[in-house]
Amino acid sequence: MLRRSLPLLLTGLALLAACGASPTAPPVSPATTVATSAPAPTAPPTPAPATAVSAAPVTLNVFAPAALTEASRQLGAAFEAANAGVTVAFELGHSPTQRAQLEQGATPDVFISASRKDMDLAAEQQLVVADQVQVFARNKLIVILPPDNPAQIESLADLAKPGVQLLIGTPDIPIGSATLSMLDKLNASIAPDFKARVLANVVSQEVGVKPIVSKVSLGEADAGIVYVSDAVAAPTLTTLAIPDEANVIVVFTIAPVTAAPHPEEAAAFVASVLAPEGQAVLTAQGFLPAGP
Amino acid sequence: MNRAERVRADPGPARPRWAWVFASIGALLVALLALPLAVLIWTALSNELLTFLRDPSLQRAISLSILTSSISVGVLLLLGTPLAYVLARWSFRGKVWVELIIDLPLVLPPLIAGIALLLAFGRNGILGRPLDLVGLRLPFTTAAVVVAQVFVAGPLYVRTARLGFAAVAPELREAAAVEGANEVQLFRYVMVPLARRALGSGLILAWARAFGEFGATIVFAGNMEGRTQTIPLAIFVGFETNLGIALGLSLVLLVIAALVLLLLRWIGRGVPTA
Numbered sequence: 001m002l003r004r005s006l007p008l009l010l011t012g013l014a015l016l017a018a019c020g021a022s023p024t025a026p027p028v029s030p031a032t033t034v035a036t037s038a039p040a041p042t043a044p045p046t047p048a049p050a051t052a053v054s055a056a057p058v059t060l061n062v063f064a065p066a067a068l069t070e071a072s073r074q075l076g077a078a079f080e081a082a083n084a085g086v087t088v089a090f091e092l093g094h095s096p097t098q099r100a101q102l103e104q105g106a107t108p109d110v111f112i113s114a115s116r117k118d119m120d121l122a123a124e125q126q127l128v129v130a131d132q133v134q135v136f137a138r139n140k141l142i143v144i145l146p147p148d149n150p151a152q153i154e155s156l157a158d159l160a161k162p163g164v165q166l167l168i169g170t171p172d173i174p175i176g177s178a179t180l181s182m183l184d185k186l187n188a189s190i191a192p193d194f195k196a197r198v199l200a201n202v203v204s205q206e207v208g209v210k211p212i213v214s215k216v217s218l219g220e221a222d223a224g225i226v227y228v229s230d231a232v233a234a235p236t237l238t239t240l241a242i243p244d245e246a247n248v249i250v251v252f253t254i255a256p257v258t259a260a261p262h263p264e265e266a267a268a269f270v271a272s273v274l275a276p277e278g279q280a281v282l283t284a285q286g287f288l289p290a291g292p
Numbered sequence: 293m294n295r296a297e298r299v300r301a302d303p304g305p306a307r308p309r310w311a312w313v314f315a316s317i318g319a320l321l322v323a324l325l326a327l328p329l330a331v332l333i334w335t336a337l338s339n340e341l342l343t344f345l346r347d348p349s350l351q352r353a354i355s356l357s358i359l360t361s362s363i364s365v366g367v368l369l370l371l372g373t374p375l376a377y378v379l380a381r382w383s384f385r386g387k388v389w390v391e392l393i394i395d396l397p398l399v400l401p402p403l404i405a406g407i408a409l410l411l412a413f414g415r416n417g418i419l420g421r422p423l424d425l426v427g428l429r430l431p432f433t434t435a436a437v438v439v440a441q442v443f444v445a446g447p448l449y450v451r452t453a454r455l456g457f458a459a460v461a462p463e464l465r466e467a468a469a470v471e472g473a474n475e476v477q478l479f480r481y482v483m484v485p486l487a488r489r490a491l492g493s494g495l496i497l498a499w500a501r502a503f504g505e506f507g508a509t510i511v512f513a514g515n516m517e518g519r520t521q522t523i524p525l526a527i528f529v530g531f532e533t534n535l536g537i538a539l540g541l542s543l544v545l546l547v548i549a550a551l552v553l554l555l556l557r558w559i560g561r562g563v564p565t566a
Contacts, residue, residue: 097531100531100535150415165432167514170515170529172529172530172534202516203431203432203514203516204432204513204514204515204516204520205514205515205516205517205529206514206515207510207515207528207529211510211511215410215431215514218410218411218414218416219414219415219416220410220414220415220416220431220432221432
C-alpha cells in the first residue's frame with residue numbers, strides 16, 4: 001500500500017507546491033481504455049521550426065496548467081532536442097493564478113491556459129499577443145474510481161447513491177466549473193434531482209485536478225471527476241466514461257507572452273505544440289486534438 | 293557637530309555609537325516584514341471590505357476556524373500538559389527521541405504532515421482501516437481539521453508548558469514533598485499554578501498556529517465550505533477568483549493574529565519562551 005502510493009504522493013506533493021515538472025521523464029503511456037476514439041491529428045497551418053533560432057543558451061519559461069504535467073515533459077524534451085541551447089522550464093499552476101501573476105508583471109515566454117476565460121482576459125489586457133492565441137488541445141471529463149471500486153459504482157447514476165464519497169474541483173477553477181455544467185446536462189438525462197444528490201455526496205472541493213487523482217488513487221474517496229488526460233496519466237485507476245452528449249469540452253489555449261524575454265523561441269515553441277509531433281504527444285496523453 | 297555634542301544629544305548614555313549600525317541593518321528586515329503587510333492592509337481597506345465581510349461563506353469560514361482551533365487547543369491542554377510535565381520532571385530512556393518527535397512538526401512542511409496523516413488515518417491507512425470498520429472516517433471531516441491542527445500546533449504548546457514546569461524552583465517541590473503532598477497534589481496545587489503563565493502562553497501560541505493552519509488541512513481534511521474550509525483555505529480558493537474575499541479574510545486573520553500576540557505579551561510577562 002505504502003510502496004504503491006508513495007511515488008504518487010510525491011507527485012501530488014510536488015504539484016501541490018506548484019513546483020515545476022519533475023526531472024524524471026514518465027514512460028509514454030499507451031492509449032488505455034479511457035482513450036477516446038481520437039482521429040489522427042489534423043495538420044495545423046503553422047509549420048514546425050526545424051533549426052535553432054538562437055545560438056546563446058536560452059531558458060524558455062512556460063506557464064502551464066497542472067493538467068499538462070505529463071504532456072509538458074515530452075513537449076519540452078522534444079523542443080529541446082530540436083533546438084540546441086534552449087531549455088524549456090514549465091511552471092505548472094492554476095490558470096487563474098497564473099493569469100493574475102501575468103497581470104502583476106510576471107514575464108514568462110509562453111502562457112498556456114486551461115480556461116478560455118483567463119486567456120481571453122490576458123489577451124484583452126495585452127498580456128499575451130492577442131492575435132496569436134490558438135486552441136491547441138481539448139479535453140473532456142471522466143469519472144475516476146479507486147482500483148478496487150469500494151463503492152461499487154457501475155454507472156453515472158451510481159454517483160448519486162447515498163454515502164458515496166465524491167471529489168470534485170472547486171467551482172473557481174476550470175475543472176470544477178466544467179464538472180458543474182456536466183452535472184447540469186446529466187440532470188436532464190438521468191433524473192431531475194441527480195445534480196443535487198451528487199453534490200450532496202461531495203466530500204471536498206479540491207483546489208486542483210491532481211489532488212483529486214492522488215486522493216482517489218489512495219482510496220480516500222470513492223470517485224472523482226477529472227480530465228480524461230489525468231486518467232490516462234494514472235493507469236491504475238478504474239474509469240467510467242461520460243457520454244459525449246453530457247460531457248463538457250474544455251479548450252486549452254496557448255499564446256506567446258507580449259513581454260516575452262525570448263519572443264522568437266516563444267513563437268517557435270507555440271508552433272511546435274501545434275505541429276503534428278506536438279499534437280501526437282497530446283493525443284497520446286488523452287487530449288482531443290485541437291479540432292475544428 | 294563635534295563628538296561631545298553628539299554624545300550629549302544621545303538619549304541614553306548606555307547606547308554606544310555602533311548601535312546605529314546594527315539598528316539600520318535591522319531596520320531592513322523590519323521593513324521587509326512590515327511593508328508587504330502594510331500594503332495588504334491598505335489594499336484590503338480600500339476594497340469594499342464590508343461587502344465582503346457580510347458574505348455568508350466567509351462568515352462560515354471564520355466561525356469554523358474559531359471553533360476548530362479552540363477544540364484543538366482543548367485537546368492539547370488535556371494531552372499536552374501531562375506530556376510537558378513528564379518531560380520537565382523526569383529523565384528516561386528514549387527521551388531524546390520523544391523530544392525529537394514533538395519538535396519535528398515545527399520544521400516539517402505542513403503539507404508533509406497532511407500526507408502523513410492521510411496515510412495513517414485515511415480509509416486505507418494503518419489506523420484508518422480499523423476506524424473504518426467501526427464506522428469512523430476521519431478524512432474530509434471537521435474532526436480531520438482538528439487532528440491536522442493538533443499535529444502542527446502541538447509542539448508550540450508542549451515546548452512552552454515544559455519550560456514553564458521546568459522553571460519552578462526545585463526547593464518549592466521539595467517543600468511540598470516535606471509537607472506530605474503526593475505527586476498529584478504537587479501537580480495540582482504547586483506546579484500548575486506556578487507554571488500557569490507559561491501554560492497560558494503555550495495555549496495562545498498553539499491557538500494562533502492552529503488558526504493559520506493550511507497545508508495539512510487541505511491535504512487531510514479537504515476543502516468543503518462549512519465543514520473543512522477554514523479561513524486560510526477560503527483565502528487560497530478566493531485568491532483564484534475573488535481577490536476581495538481573499539483580502540478581507542487576510543485582514544481578519546491578520547487582526548486576530550496581532551491581537552493574539554498582544555495578549556501573549558501581556559500574559560507571558562516573565563515566561564521563558566520556547
